[in-house]
Amino acid sequence: MDALQSIGIFAAQTFLILFAILAVIITIAMLASRAGDKSEIQIELLHKKYKNFRNLLKSQTLTKNERKELKKKLKEERKSQDKESLDHEKKIFLVDFEGDIKASAVENLREEITAILTTATPHDEVVVRVESPGGMVHGYGLAASQLLRVREKGIPLTVCVDKVAASGGYLMSVTANKILCAPFAIVGSIGVVAQVPNVHRALKKFDVDYKEYTAGEYKRTVSLLGEITPKGEEKFKEQLEDTHVLFKNFVHKFRPNMNLAEVATGEYWYGEQALGKGLVDEIRTSDDYLLGLSEKHQIVKVKYEHHESLSDKLTGIIGKAFKKGSISIIEELETRRFL
Structure with missing residues (x-):
């Protein structure tokens, strides 16, 4: 009887502790949801940063009298700038794009471009530093479309490639009026690839049945678990070729003087080679430009910085956990086309 009573007391205490923890989590989530997302556009004036670098180095290498003269000169410059309006001067708007397989950075890019277009005029210039080895077709297609918004407004667009802009990364880059490339940066890779793991024979070996029901002859040409038929494989390759044609036509539209047959082979080139083939316009780093x-x-x-609220983070964690435990994990492994 004493043992049962002790167990009951222990169970009640455990329940109270769990309830208290749950109540704290719910309270924090509610407070966080009230606060909402802290998303914002951050601005950095690089011309001032460079000027501060120059003045700092000069001040450390000059004599005492020279420093006094420099200080006097800088004071006069500041006064003249205060009197003159800078609104009429050409402004350079800079954006960084670091791409992954899913082109996740496109969510920030669209906000950054929107912010710039509220202010920029055809008298200004937009510079985008692209770094990406490529990835999913639809993601990089959207990224390219965001850059096209700049060009369609008549605003000069320059893309700088310091390391790599291959495949989907190059798809984005060709939208620019001018492409600058570092000497050893990688560009090109105008091609399409798809990865399709298939375990149908392994399932068959162990007498595991897998049935897939579709409506539409080519709803599923190849899949992870189903049998890949010659007809389905042929259609799948045809779809890849169609995507490649779209890619080539897009490149040709913006760089019509390039020998497309020579460069649209899926190969990539380093900066100096790319310049010779017309893939880029100038060998120059973004820093120098x-x-x-x-x-x-x-x-x-x-x-653009997007900070999720705690409630969104908790929701995301729960959603991911559910996703991993559901059939959607198979969808994650299904056919994907990459640029």
């Missing part, structure tokens, strides 16, 4: 522009123009770096 921006530093040169900062001598006469304002450079405004625009970055």
